[in-house]
Amino acid sequence: MLVGDSIGLKEGKATRVAFGETLVELGHEDPDLVVVDADLNNSTRTDLFARAFPERFFNVGIAESNLVGVASGLATCGKKPWIASFAAFMLCNAFDQLRMCVAFPGLNVKVVGSHGGISIGEDGPSQMGVEDFALAGALPGFVVTVPADEVATRLLVRQLHAHVGPAYMRTGRPNVPIVYTEETPLQLGKAHLLRDGDDVTLVACGLMVAVALEAAALLERDGIAARVLDVHTLKPLDEEALEQAARQTGRIVVVEEHLAHGGLGAVVAQALARRWPVPMRFVNLGDRYAESGKPRDLLEKYGLTARHVVAAARELIPQPVPTGS
Amino acid sequence: MSTPTATRPTLADLEVIARRIRCDIIEMTTRAGSGHPSSSLSEVELLVGLYYGGFLRHDPLRPDWPDRDRFVLSKGHGVPALYAILADRGYFPREWLDHLRQIGAPLEGHPNMRRVPGIEASTGSLGQGLSIGLGMALATRLDGRDYRVWVMLGDGECDEGQVWEAAMTASHYRVGNLTAIVDRNGAQQTGYTRDVMRLDPFPDKWRAFGWEVREIDGHRWDEVLAALDWARQTTTGPTAILANTHKGYPVSFVMAEFGYHGKALTEEEARRAREEIGCS
Numbered sequence: 001m002l003v004g005d006s007i008g009l010k011e012g013k014a015t016r017v018a019f020g021e022t023l024v025e026l027g028h029e030d031p032d033l034v035v036v037d038a039d040l041n042n043s044t045r046t047d048l049f050a051r052a053f054p055e056r057f058f059n060v061g062i063a064e065s066n067l068v069g070v071a072s073g074l075a076t077c078g079k080k081p082w083i084a085s086f087a088a089f090m091l092c093n094a095f096d097q098l099r100m101c102v103a104f105p106g107l108n109v110k111v112v113g114s115h116g117g118i119s120i121g122e123d124g125p126s127q128m129g130v131e132d133f134a135l136a137g138a139l140p141g142f143v144v145t146v147p148a149d150e151v152a153t154r155l156l157v158r159q160l161h162a163h164v165g166p167a168y169m170r171t172g173r174p175n176v177p178i179v180y181t182e183e184t185p186l187q188l189g190k191a192h193l194l195r196d197g198d199d200v201t202l203v204a205c206g207l208m209v210a211v212a213l214e215a216a217a218l219l220e221r222d223g224i225a226a227r228v229l230d231v232h233t234l235k236p237l238d239e240e241a242l243e244q245a246a247r248q249t250g251r252i253v254v255v256e257e258h259l260a261h262g263g264l265g266a267v268v269a270q271a272l273a274r275r276w277p278v279p280m281r282f283v284n285l286g287d288r289y290a291e292s293g294k295p296r297d298l299l300e301k302y303g304l305t306a307r308h309v310v311a312a313a314r315e316l317i318p319q320p321v322p323t324g325s
Numbered sequence: 326m327s328t329p330t331a332t333r334p335t336l337a338d339l340e341v342i343a344r345r346i347r348c349d350i351i352e353m354t355t356r357a358g359s360g361h362p363s364s365s366l367s368e369v370e371l372l373v374g375l376y377y378g379g380f381l382r383h384d385p386l387r388p389d390w391p392d393r394d395r396f397v398l399s400k401g402h403g404v405p406a407l408y409a410i411l412a413d414r415g416y417f418p419r420e421w422l423d424h425l426r427q428i429g430a431p432l433e434g435h436p437n438m439r440r441v442p443g444i445e446a447s448t449g450s451l452g453q454g455l456s457i458g459l460g461m462a463l464a465t466r467l468d469g470r471d472y473r474v475w476v477m478l479g480d481g482e483c484d485e486g487q488v489w490e491a492a493m494t495a496s497h498y499r500v501g502n503l504t505a506i507v508d509r510n511g512a513q514q515t516g517y518t519r520d521v522m523r524l525d526p527f528p529d530k531w532r533a534f535g536w537e538v539r540e541i542d543g544h545r546w547d548e549v550l551a552a553l554d555w556a557r558q559t560t561t562g563p564t565a566i567l568a569n570t571h572k573g574y575p576v577s578f579v580m581a582e583f584g585y586h587g588k589a590l591t592e593e594e595a596r597r598a599r600e601e602i603g604c605s
Contacts, residue, residue, distance in 0.1 A: 063490035065486075069457045069460065070457075074464050076446065076460075076461060078468075081460075100448070104447050105438050105439055
């Protein structure tokens with residue numbers, strides 16, 4: 001498995017698959033749900049919906065700008081469109097349309113960017129959505145979410161559908177470990193405490209939640225109690241949970257599969273600078289694009305493994321004074 | 326309620342209305358000190374034909390009537406003409422026109438669907454309205470309604486690739502309740518369209534994308550009304566009315582000279598324009 005072996009996590013589905021399956025369930029429940037695609041449905045997994053509800057599915061061809069415009073027109077007529085493409089194309093190609101046709105009028109369009117992060121692997125940087133948190137987060141009124149596993153995806157897709165207004169969700173390509181149980185009371189807009197600890201808080205989202213859990217296990221061996229907070233909703237941000245973590249642990253490490261600028265680290269730092277400043281470290285892709293390769297090798301080379309998180313946490317924690325010599 | 330079966334005004338009536346709308350355009354943009362009067366003047370016969378000729382199914386007292394036709398002004402900068410018409414038809418008080426582009430007032434520089442009754446889409450970033458209209462047109466397939474969607478584009482706007490993405494999709498889905506009206510006034514921000522980006526053969530382009538096309542003189546009532554009627558009756562696929570117009574029509578000095586795009590007339594120019602139009 002990509003990550004999570006070291007702490008015995010079980011492999012689950014890719015979040016894009018859980019998204020596609022949940023759309024089908026919702027399609028049975030809500031006749032106003034429509035899906036618009038820019039010819040990537042078998043990758044984003046809206047093909048599952050297309051098969052179940054062909055009359056409520058529109059493929060507009062390889063045309064992301066058109067995709068967003070069509071969805072907004074449907075939304076003005078009371079339909080509840082979900083649109084999906086690769087995160088890179090959805091946000092970067094159609095950003096103006098997301099701004100003008102969805103964010104500005106505040107229309108009820110749900111936007112999904114699949115193939116987020118570098119863990120897509122061999123297809124390389126042109127296909128990797130690594131700017132999406134910054135771009136989606138910049139759009140006024142947008143809810144921005146990044147589920148960590150299939151369970152979180154199912155819960156968040158349902159909650160997003162019930163929410164009236166624009167929203168963005170990132171999904172991923174590879175199978176990812178399951179960190180939640182079906183009974184987990186995951187709530188849109190609320191950070192979820194996965195592991196308690198008082199020495200440092202590891203704030204993460206998406207695939208990096210499992211990485212943070214691995215890091216916490218490594219830190220525990222050294223006697224460091226790390227808290228793990230899944231901030232699956234980047235916007236609106238659960239500032240209370242973050243302030244509490246800052247007050248109680250005094251140190252924060254933010255881990256994300258995203259560029260350094262404008263992502264989870266930026267919004268968490270902005271909130272804490274105002275509410276309860278503490279020393280922070282940031283584990284992310286920095287200011288560079290990645291390359292083709294096996295997902296696991298890419299995470300290693302570009303600094304997104306438990307080892308990297310541990311090193312960042314260690315920078316914040318005073319080393320014991322050497323004695324004896 | 327205005328339906329295709331309602332009594333149609335005479336050509337003389339339409340002429341009077343069009344003159345009134347043009348006078349409003351000049352007055353409101355000159356008062357605002359900015360705006361796009363020339364891009365608004367070129368579209369007046371097309372919009373008056375649509376809103377007063379009995380072709381647009383609408384009810385100013387019920388702007389959210391689910392069965393209404395939708396009109397999307399994709400060339401959002403031409404909105405002063407639409408504001409004047411919506412006010413005249415009773416969508417909002419005429420006094421709103423006096424506060425065009427003022428802070429706190431609803432009539433912004435470009436259409437904002439959240440602030441103005443009768444505005445169906447927020448536009449102003451060119452190239453997007455045809456996709457929005459296509460989405461509205463497709464929605465009728467899901468709830469069994471029979472309204473038509475009319476989208477007005479500028480010709481310069483057709484430089485935008487998204488226009489052609491939407492055009493291709495509309496004919497692929499054989500959308501029979503979507504009409505594009507192109508205000509082909511021949512000029513854009515920095516020059517004439519033929520110099521900036523050649524569109525010809527323009528009708529052939531639309532035909533090649535699978536649209537039924539009518540090319541008309543966009544200032545002649547008989548041609549405007551016949552084309553709107555033809556579009557209303559055509560339900561086999563998307564229809565395009567390519568209307569040749571003059572930017573600034575009928576104000577001689579605005580038509581004669583390039584350089585009036587995006588500029589309000591001065592008080593003195595406005596006085597001369599109103600005189601030429603025949604404002605009281």
